[in-house]
Amino acid sequence: MRVQEHAEAPGEERSGLRHIAIIMDGNGRWAAQRGLPRTEGHRRGVESTKECVRAAADAGISYLTLFSFSSENWKRPPTEVSFLMGLLKRFIQRDLAELHENNVRLRVIGSENNVPPEIVKMLREAVVLTAANAGLQLIIAFNYGARDEIVRAARRMAEQVKAGEIAVEDITEESLAAEFDTAGIPDPDLIIRTSGEHRISNFLLWQCAYSEFLFVDNFWPDFTRQTLESAIATYRQRERRFGGLAG
DSSP: OOOOOOOOOTTTTTTSOOEEEEEOOOHHHHHHHTTOOHHHHHHHHHHHHHHHHHHHHHTTOSEEEEEEEETTGGGSOHHHHHHHHHHHHHHHHHHHHHHHHTTOEEEEESOOTTSOHHHHHHHHHHHHHTTTOOSOEEEEEEEEOHHHHHHHHHHHHHHHHHTTSSOGGGOOHHHHHTTSTTTTSOOOSEEEEOTTOOOOOSSSTTTTTTOEEEEOSSOGGGOOHHHHHHHHHHHHTOOOOTTSOOO
């Protein structure tokens, strides 16, 4: 599920906040604390997702990446996986029209391997439908794993070398990154993880090299517009140096 576009020039708007990526965590624990089934936590998490998208658009964020389903999530109980697939289908069926109406462009990163054909078809159609929209770019990381993304990119470059299309010397940071699912998307300025966990769980490993991180205690169903606004305010107080010295 790669995108093919020219990336912005390195360092462009380096001090700005253009891209927020979120690891949406804690649906199950939110439900457990309330004596509810895990599925209710996931259902409530969808409502937080919709509010977050609206809040990001209102805040003038250009790119919002949401880690919705990892390549490791297939290990969960089949009934839970099936429920999550159903939630995704309902989200596209019920909410895509609103996204499209509000000029949101939907993009998807991750592998299509093991994904039910019906889901692949729906995601592809949603991407095509919103491709010309010029507002917030909503990137859904679905069946995504950063190590898998890097391996897939390396294999493509190896195949190009084998075919004589490029030389080994042509493999650079820029050319490898151009093979990633995120080609054409600037690296995240801020990565947020909910639920109080302090790890990134195989998410955007390459792209997060100079990202700011913020770990919040809220479970994802408790993530609100105010949570996002507070995160943005915290980011504004930080100084990014990209390996250099303070200004």
